[in-house]
Amino acid sequence: MLKFLLPKQLVAQAPTEPGASMYAGALGEAFSAAYPLIRSAAWGSIPISLFGLLPSIFLLQVYDRVIYRSGTSTLYVLVCGILTFLVIEFWLRTRRSRLLRDAGAAIDHRVSGALLESMLHRPLRALEARPASAWFLFFRDVGSVRGTVTGGLATSIFDLPMAIFALVVIGVVALPVLPVVVAFLCIISFLAWWWADEVRAGRVEEIQRGRSLERMTSEICQARETLKTQANDAPTIQMWRETYNAWLAESFRKNGEIETARDGTTVLLTIFSVLVITVGAIAVMQQWMTVGGLVASNMLAIKALQPVAGLASNWRALATASEAAARLEKVLSEPIEKSPGDVDLPQPQGRIQLRDVAFSFTEGARPVMEKINLDIGPGGLHVIVGRNGAGKSTLVKLIAGLYAPTRGTVSIGEYDVSQFSREELVRWISYLSQEVYWFGGPLVETLRRAAPGQTDDQILAACRLAGAHDFISRMPNGYRTEIGEGGTGLSVGERRKLALALSFLRKPSVLMLDEPSNDLDFQSERTLLATLIAVARVRTVIVVTHSLRIVSSATQVYHVTGDGDVLQGSAADMVPRLFGVKKAVPVAAGDDMAAVPVPSSIA
Numbered sequence: 303m304l305k306f307l308l309p310k311q312l313v314a315q316a317p318t319e320p321g322a323s324m325y326a327g328a329l330g331e332a333f334s335a336a337y338p339l340i341r342s343a344a345w346g347s348i349p350i351s352l353f354g355l356l357p358s359i360f361l362l363q364v365y366d367r368v369i370y371r372s373g374t375s376t377l378y379v380l381v382c383g384i385l386t387f388l389v390i391e392f393w394l395r396t397r398r399s400r401l402l403r404d405a406g407a408a409i410d411h412r413v414s415g416a417l418l419e420s421m422l423h424r425p426l427r428a429l430e431a432r433p434a435s436a437w438f439l440f441f442r443d444v445g446s447v448r449g450t451v452t453g454g455l456a457t458s459i460f461d462l463p464m465a466i467f468a469l470v471v472i473g474v475v476a477l478p479v480l481p482v483v484v485a486f487l488c489i490i491s492f493l494a495w496w497w498a499d500e501v502r503a504g505r506v507e508e509i510q511r512g513r514s515l516e517r518m519t520s521e522i523c524q525a526r527e528t529l530k531t532q533a534n535d536a537p538t539i540q541m542w543r544e545t546y547n548a549w550l551a552e553s554f555r556k557n558g559e560i561e562t563a564r565d566g567t568t569v570l571l572t573i574f575s576v577l578v579i580t581v582g583a584i585a586v587m588q589q590w591m592t593v594g595g596l597v598a599s600n601m602l603a604i605k606a607l608q609p610v611a612g613l614a615s616n617w618r619a620l621a622t623a624s625e626a627a628a629r630l631e632k633v634l635s636e637p638i639e640k641s642p643g644d645v646d647l648p649q650p651q652g653r654i655q656l657r658d659v660a661f662s663f664t665e666g667a668r669p670v671m672e673k674i675n676l677d678i679g680p681g682g683l684h685v686i687v688g689r690n691g692a693g694k695s696t697l698v699k700l701i702a703g704l705y706a707p708t709r710g711t712v713s714i715g716e717y718d719v720s721q722f723s724r725e726e727l728v729r730w731i732s733y734l735s736q737e738v739y740w741f742g743g744p745l746v747e748t749l750r751r752a753a754p755g756q757t758d759d760q761i762l763a764a765c766r767l768a769g770a771h772d773f774i775s776r777m778p779n780g781y782r783t784e785i786g787e788g789g790t791g792l793s794v795g796e797r798r799k800l801a802l803a804l805s806f807l808r809k810p811s812v813l814m815l816d817e818p819s820n821d822l823d824f825q826s827e828r829t830l831l832a833t834l835i836a837v838a839r840v841r842t843v844i845v846v847t848h849s850l851r852i853v854s855s856a857t858q859v860y861h862v863t864g865d866g867d868v869l870q871g872s873a874a875d876m877v878p879r880l881f882g883v884k885k886a887v888p889v890a891a892g893d894d895m896a897a898v899p900v901p902s903s904i905a
């Protein structure tokens with residue numbers, strides 16, 4: 303029965319059509335893994351349901367065999383019997399709870415894992431389409447689905463046999479009240495079904511408003527420093543209040559209906575109890591049943607109604623879980639990137655070719671690139687320049703394989719980059735983006751995690767080359783320093799140097815850096831440039847920058863014009879035109895910067 307009630311996404315088969323994401327069937331697979339545990343819990347619930355009737359039978363015996371017949375020894379036997387059964391019931395209940403907990407863990411583990419993998423395995427464009435808070439809410443949805451499958455709803459369904467057992471026992475010990483119980487069971491079942499529909503209909507609106515409130519709250523939390531520095535709290539608080547009030551109004555309305563339904567059920571149960579006692583009392587006076595039968599039937603009648611009433615109060619959780627499962631199914635079905643191939647190709651030389659490359663962000667939008675043909679490297683320092691919004695980052699993302707060209711091809715060496723997975727490409731083309739996120743925890747742990755397979759000596763050498771070693775050494779705990787979430791405790795420039803060190807460690811054929819000197823001081827920029835010139839002797843280095851110093855030292859300059867074209871030339875040709883200076887002065891020409899040696903361990 304649980305299968306019929308559960309969100310259909312959970313019990314659906316994994317889609318088999320070609321092109322479906324490998325995570326599309328994750329919900330169904332997770333449920334299949336958990337199902338044997340749920341089934342065991344369901345079977346284990348039958349004896350629990352039977353034991354649930356024992357107190358009523360005990361009461362019946364006490365009235366009919368102990369009180370009226372002064373049967374003290376019978377009382378002892380009864381007490382011993384019921385205590386034994388209660389111990390067994392306790393054991394059975396603990397076992398059922400453990401089975402349901404394990405089933406919940408199986409669902410949570412599989413679906414959360416699939417969600418995380420599918421998020422990290424999808425194209426960058428798809429990731430850009432959703433804010434971080436939307437992803438965070440998907441992970442919350444997993445908890446909601448798990449709670450329904452293994453929480454109160456499941457227990458209410460498992461307890462349904464108790465209703466049947468209770469009816470049978472009432473039929474035996476208190477037949478005259480049976481019609482009343484059956485009639486009420488029908489009324490409560492009808493109300494449970496009707497309320498379920500009502501609750502479901504209104505919940506969608508409430509859930510959507512709740513999610514938009516959560517998204518906004520999360521965005522405000524992320525922007526807290528900006529809001530503080532700009533003293534922009536009043537309009538933000540106003541905007542948050544409006545969203546909050548809209549959610550609260552909807553939630554109050556819906557919760558009001560649900561509370562009315564719950565209160566109505568409580569009153570109905572009391573009326574029912576009064577009716578059972580009245581009918582029972584008449585039956586006892588007519589000698590159609592015993593006093594024990596009357597007392598026991600009252601208890602049994604409540605036992606019969608409890609699971610049905612429990613179902614009614616769990617509709618809300620079911621409605622939330624259905625919504626959550628639908629959202630999870632949709633996001634898990636979205637396409638992901640290709641998986642790594644099984645052929646281990648030799649690392650290509652760092653020669654990049656773009657042939658007739660065009661790119662636009664959305665269909666029909668103005669193209670950012672149109673028919674671009676470029677030959678870059680192997681080796682050398684290649685600098686991309688252009689005004690803000692011209693398309694420089696877009697160009698490097700196309701080269702890194704992070705964006706797929708709308709038309710044309712990008713290749714590294716002899717290989718078309720589109721044939722490779724991210725894991726494969728990242729070994730050959732390393733891309734350091736403008737925004738660097740640094741994970742919290744001890745610095746050395748984060749470095750080791752981000753550079754698997756690298757020795758501490760190599761990590762140290764890369765940090766030295768990136769100019770990070772000096773500031774790390776000055777910290778009281780050096781490489782063991784605990785860094786806060788997102789790199790709190792490090793300056794933006796320090797984070798950039800650390801990320802640069804990680805890029806060096808990958809030993810890629812092509813090293814791409816998007817505005818690497820942005821947050822660096824004068825001396826750090828000079829050191830960075832010396833390092834890039836040194837690295838460019840062994841690899842292809844592509845840098846997006848506005849720094850005249852770096853552009854002047856370039857092997858080739860690429861000017862992204864902003865109208866879909868890229869012009870190419872030497873620094874000597876391009877610098878006077880682009881920067882309005884008389885001539886480019888490369889650092890190698892009589893500059894005071896010492897040549898930087900690239901350690902052999904990371905060369």
Ligand SMILES: Nc1ncnc2c1ncn2[C@@H]1O[C@H](COP(=O)(O)OP(=O)(O)OP(=O)(O)O)[C@@H](O)[C@H]1O
Pocket residue numbers: 430663670688689690691692693694695696697
């Ligand atoms: N995710 C996106 N979705 C839609 N349009 C985008 C997206 N990212 C960038 N754009 C648009 O594409 C154009 C090129 O952006 P890009 O980031 O490549 O510029 P840029 O030259 O690197 O700029 P900057 O110097 O400011 O970093 C811009 O007009 C920008 O508005």
